Amino acid sequence: MNANTLAIVFMILLAIFVVDVFTNNFLSELLHSVLYSISIPMYNMKNSLEKRLSQTIIVENVYLFGEKDRGLEVLSIDLNGIYVRNLTKKGVVLNAKNGQLIGFVEKTGRVGYVVKWWESDFPVTIESTSVKTVGYYSKYRIDVPDPNVESSGNVYLSEYAEYGRLLKAHNLSIGRYEDNVFYPKIPRISDYVILLEEYPTNYSSDSTNRRE
Numbered sequence: 069m070n071a072n073t074l075a076i077v078f079m080i081l082l083a084i085f086v087v088d089v090f091t092n093n094f095l096s097e098l099l100h101s102v103l104y105s106i107s108i109p110m111y112n113m114k115n116s117l118e119k120r121l122s123q124t125i126i127v128e129n130v131y132l133f134g135e136k137d138r139g140l141e142v143l144s145i146d147l148n149g150i151y152v153r154n155l156t157k158k159g160v161v162l163n164a165k166n167g168q169l170i171g172f173v174e175k176t177g178r179v180g181y182v183v184k185w186w187e188s189d190f191p192v193t194i195e196s197t198s199v200k201t202v203g204y205y206s207k208y209r210i211d212v213p214d215p216n217v218e219s220s221g222n223v224y225l226s227e228y229a230e231y232g233r234l235l236k237a238h239n240l241s242i243g244r245y246e247d248n249v250f251y252p253k254i255p256r257i258s259d260y261v262i263l264l265e266e267y268p269t270n271y272s273s274d275s276t277n278r279r280e
Contacts, residue, residue, distance in 0.1 A: 100148065104181060112178070139164045139260030143179065148187045150257060155180020159266040160231050167240055168255040169225060173263070182261070185242060186252055191229060193236065194245050196221030203245070210250045220246050231264050 141153040158173040175181040201219040222241040243252040
């Protein structure tokens with residue numbers, strides 16, 4: 069491949085990137101939707117073939133927070149999220165080995181999709197030994213509503229979000245916030261994950277009793 073060809077390829081990729089940025093990631097989202105649609109029939113074909121070749125069913129039981137959960141198999145990983153087998157309900161997804169937050173369920177089904185938390189937007193709690201502050205995470209940054217409050221410490225999923233208090237109680241932070249800079253703790257995604265099912269967040273007597 070000569071220099072002219074490399075230059076043309078580079079210019080095409082640069083043009084695609086610029087168009088994607090100025091269209092608010094329209095091309096990226098379109099590509100993701102197409103790949104997700106294609107992956108479902110491919111997964112069904114693979115699953116049917118596996119059933120014909122073997123009748124062995126593997127069940128991965130995971131003990132997390134003192135309770136037994138059934139691990140869900142991670143099929144593949146892309147830039148924004150992970151594909152999970154038999155993800156039938158929405159909720160919060162954790163690493164099956166250590167309970168670290170992985171992300172939030174976007175699509176359910178025989179092949180579900182989980183958006184990684186570091187590619188999402190959500191409220192957080194910043195806590196040090198003496199001060200607790202609320203903030204909002206987005207694009208590897210944290211915005212604190214009150215600029216007069218000096219915030220620093222571990223960053224957790226907001227206590228007012230689903231299972232936020234549970235993760236904080238087990239010191240499962242997503243990083244640290246120091247001098248207006250967020251240092252994320254990106255987890256390594258294991259072969260299995262745990263789903264904490266979606267529930268109402270109005271903190272009624274029913275919701276607060278669930279793993280809280």
